[in-house]
Amino acid sequence: MSNKNRFAFFGGKIVPIEEAKVSVMTASFNYGTGIFEGIRAFWSEKEKELFVFRLKEHMDRFLRNSRFLQIHLPYSSDELCDRTLELLRREEYKRDAYIRPVAYKSSTVIGVRLHDLEGACTIFAIPFGEYIDKPDGARLKVSSWRRVDDNAIPARFKIVGAYVNSALAKSEAHREGYDDALMLASDGSLSEGSAANFMLVREGVLITPPVTDSILEGITRRTILEMAAREGIPAVERSVDRSELCVADEAFLCGTGVNVVPVTGVDGYPLGEGKPGAITTRLGKLYRRAVRGEVGEYRRYCTPVYGSA
Ligand SMILES: Cc1ncc(COP(=O)(O)O)c(C=O)c1O
Numbered sequence: 001m002s003n004k005n006r007f008a009f010f011g012g013k014i015v016p017i018e019e020a021k022v023s024v025m026t027a028s029f030n031y032g033t034g035i036f037e038g039i040r041a042f043w044s045e046k047e048k049e050l051f052v053f054r055l056k057e058h059m060d061r062f063l064r065n066s067r068f069l070q071i072h073l074p075y076s077s078d079e080l081c082d083r084t085l086e087l088l089r090r091e092e093y094k095r096d097a098y099i100r101p102v103a104y105k106s107s108t109v110i111g112v113r114l115h116d117l118e119g120a121c122t123i124f125a126i127p128f129g130e131y132i133d134k135p136d137g138a139r140l141k142v143s144s145w146r147r148v149d150d151n152a153i154p155a156r157f158k159i160v161g162a163y164v165n166s167a168l169a170k171s172e173a174h175r176e177g178y179d180d181a182l183m184l185a186s187d188g189s190l191s192e193g194s195a196a197n198f199m200l201v202r203e204g205v206l207i208t209p210p211v212t213d214s215i216l217e218g219i220t221r222r223t224i225l226e227m228a229a230r231e232g233i234p235a236v237e238r239s240v241d242r243s244e245l246c247v248a249d250e251a252f253l254c255g256t257g258v259n260v261v262p263v264t265g266v267d268g269y270p271l272g273e274g275k276p277g278a279i280t281t282r283l284g285k286l287y288r289r290a291v292r293g294e295v296g297e298y299r300r301y302c303t304p305v306y307g308s309a
Helices: 027-031 055-068 077-090 160-175 219-231 242-246 278-290 296-301
Strands: 007-010 013-016 034-036 039-044 049-053 097-105 119-127 138-142 180-184 190-193 197-202 205-208 235-237 250-255 259-266 302-304
Touching: 007 077, 013 077, 027 097, 034 055, 034 160, 049 077, 055 077, 055 097, 055 219, 077 097, 077 119, 138 160, 160 180, 190 242, 197 219, 197 242, 205 219, 219 235, 219 250, 219 259, 219 278, 219 296, 250 278, 259 278, 278 296, 296 302
Parallel strands: 138 180, 138 259, 205 235
Antiparallel strands: 007 013, 007 119, 034 097, 039 049, 039 097, 049 302, 097 119, 180 190, 190 197, 197 205, 197 250, 250 259
């Protein structure tokens, strides 16, 4: 990708991307002690407007998670939202984009810890299409790697170092010809994908693991649960057994990266009828319209970058 017209929020201001650099001695680079976010902006051809989806919720989570790692950033959530919009305007985005805020321990010292270290943050954006380009259904592998445990590295905080766990699972799945991994929590219950939450449908009921089953508390997950409630689709948050994959009617992954991707097979076996199910398709279509500002009820979640109302 060319760096022409590319910028980052770095050191408190927007700078050309080449200037957004950290030292190899940076504590986060050595120990994984950082927090990141993933946010999407969707281009609406109809309105000639770029909408950032649930920007404020992402920045609130970013600051909350950063505090967990004792990174106290000198910005409010609103300031980070403003900087993000400014960045997208500077880059003149008129296509779907992915925004990556990262908070990190910026001190250049050796010694693993959280205390007595400086913190900093950066935000950059890249053009982004589908993360898992499988509209007709992804095939997952139940990973041999267990999801990081809450008493080891809490999955809910989006900690940089914790994504080694996701990377191990994703690459194992890829190596064996699958599209993504499905991870079990340390007690064997179903947790989530390598970078997305997991939902299944049994007899018309949407089921997803609770936030206490070693998952990232996904913003898309919350959006889908809200959509299900509005659409009159019953939904429960409860632990899911691995064997329920064999009796589920439908399943899907959801997350900022993947949007909504139907899951049609696990471990080489078809899931349900082996094709995207009716509830998955309905919620997936609604979600994809909502993020582009096309659905009234969810318009409040869409922040315009260039200023349309
Ligand atoms: C491990 C993991 N689970 C779930 C999600 C989905 O979270 P969100 O909907 O907040 O993007 C992500 C990020 O996209 C993730 O990395």
